[in-house]
Structures are given as C-alpha cells and as structure tokens.
Amino acid sequence: MLDREEYVEQSHFFRVLSERLEEGIPIQELLAYLRQEVLASTKLPMAIDFLLSELIHIGTISSAMSRLAHYFTPFQTYMIAAAEDDQGRVDMRISLQVLAAEADYRGSDAIQTEGLFLFQFETLCRNRLRYDHGLDAIAGDPNFNGQWREWIHTVRRQVGLVDFANLVYVRSEHYKKDRERRGIEDEEPKPVLFGEKEGRIALANIGKDPLFLFSALQRHLSYPQVPRPAKADPVKSIVPMLQKHIDRLETRLKFLEDEQRKDSIDLTKFYTPPEGPS
Numbered sequence: 112m113l114d115r116e117e118y119v120e121q122s123h124f125f126r127v128l129s130e131r132l133e134e135g136i137p138i139q140e141l142l143a144y145l146r147q148e149v150l151a152s153t154k155l156p157m158a159i160d161f162l163l164s165e166l167i168h169i170g171t172i173s174s175a176m177s178r179l180a181h182y183f184t185p186f187q188t189y190m191i192a193a194a195e196d197d198q199g200r201v202d203m204r205i206s207l208q209v210l211a212a213e214a215d216y217r218g219s220d221a222i223q224t225e226g227l228f229l230f231q232f233e234t235l236c237r238n239r240l241r242y243d244h245g246l247d248a249i250a251g252d253p254n255f256n257g258q259w260r261e262w263i264h265t266v267r268r269q270v271g272l273v274d275f276a277n278l279v280y281v282r283s284e285h286y287k288k289d290r291e292r293r294g295i296e297d298e299e300p301k302p303v304l305f306g307e308k309e310g311r312i313a314l315a316n317i318g319k320d321p322l323f324l325f326s327a328l329q330r331h332l333s334y335p336q337v338p339r340p341a342k343a344d345p346v347k348s349i350v351p352m353l354q355k356h357i358d359r360l361e362t363r364l365k366f367l368e369d370e371q372r373k374d375s376i377d378l379t380k381f382y383t384p385p386e387g388p389s
Contacts, residue, residue: 118218285310
C-alpha cells in the first residue's frame, strides 16, 4: 500500500486523463503533459515515464502497469486492459473515472475493506466485465488479507450460481448473531467479514436485483458511486440533422431563384458524359 499523497496524485492523474481524452487529445501528449503536472516528490512521474515508453513501443499502457505491480494494483491494471481490449465492453474514459474514484477512496480516512471490495465488484457487474479475471485481480489487492482473498475466490466460483446477497449475509456479524440466538453452532465457523448493518441489508435484498443491494450498501457504507456512462445528449444528435435539412432547403431555394430568372436553370451542369466503348 502506498502513502496518501501517492493516491491523491493518482486520483488527479486518472481524472485529468479521462477529462482530456474527451477533447480528442492523443494519450501520448496527455501523458507527456501530466508528467510535468503531477507532484515530483511522488513516484508517479517515474511511473508515467514508463507508461509513455511502453505506449510508444507496444501501443498499450496496461502492459506497463502490470510490470509496475509494486505501484499499480492488479485491479487498476485489469480495468485499463479491459478498456484497451478491442472486444471489450468498457470505455477507456469510464475505466479512468473508476480508477480516479477508487484512488480518492484509498487516500481517504473513511476507507473500509468492505467498501473497497464492494466498489470494485460493483464495477465488474455494472460494466459486464469477466468475473473470473476481475475477481482474481481484486483478490491480488494488498488491502485484502488471507481471509478476504479466500472468500473472494469463493465468490469467483459461486457467482451466478448463488445469490451474491446470500454470500455477503453468511459472512456477516448479523448472520453470526442470528445463529447464536437460535442456538445453532457451526462445526467450522467462517471468519466474519461484514458488519451487522451489511448483513441486515444483504438479508433484505436476497432474491432481488443485485443493483438494489449495491445501491443500499453504497448509501450506508459511503463508498464512492461507481461511474456510469453519461446519457447521450439528444441536442447533439439533433443539431447535425437540422443542419442537413437546412442545407437541403437552401439548395431547393436556390433552384427556385434560378427558375425565376430569364435564363432559367442550366441543366447541362448536371449532365454526365456517356460512357464510351470499352
């Protein structure tokens, strides 16, 4: 895990990169510019140098991030790799927004292990990313200890077969207290990973749409909202269509003006010469 100032600079780096990509600026120019902008007392400028070099020679930055595993987490590398995949479902700007929000959360005093996992897992769900590779990347995060990694691999095996809300509930303090109240003892009790509040929320959402569970957990745990693609602005799509209609009207108006003249319309300019023998 890095110092807080590293996460602050990472958040700024990912956020500015996402914003300026929308302006159509090549990513090579952005990396070279941000290399000068980020705080020189951190390790991020050296990381950007390596990212830029790899981008120039190979064409990707995820390969460089994977080789900087001491600085970038496997989840960060996976999100960029998913965005660089030609057949991927996530846009680069969304991946960068996710990483900016995650870095903000990592650098805050309010970070919780439960919130970090839920944010990352919700990111996989909302962007329809592959659970096997995604959960493997999450399990490699240094914020998660051995108990968490074991449970994450359990989720990887059972997701899609078992309700995720149930997987959270059985590892919560609420589930443990409920079993104790009913006098039920487990032969091999599992470590508790979630608090009583998370357990109650999970129990209330068993059998429902997982997005309801994520929404409730996000409200009560106060981890960042997962960035989502912005809705298309209808005005931007209407303006080109209106421009085409205006161009057609201007053409028709010109024809009408030509008809009012004495020399009428010169149709010869629309003629095409006949094709000669081959």
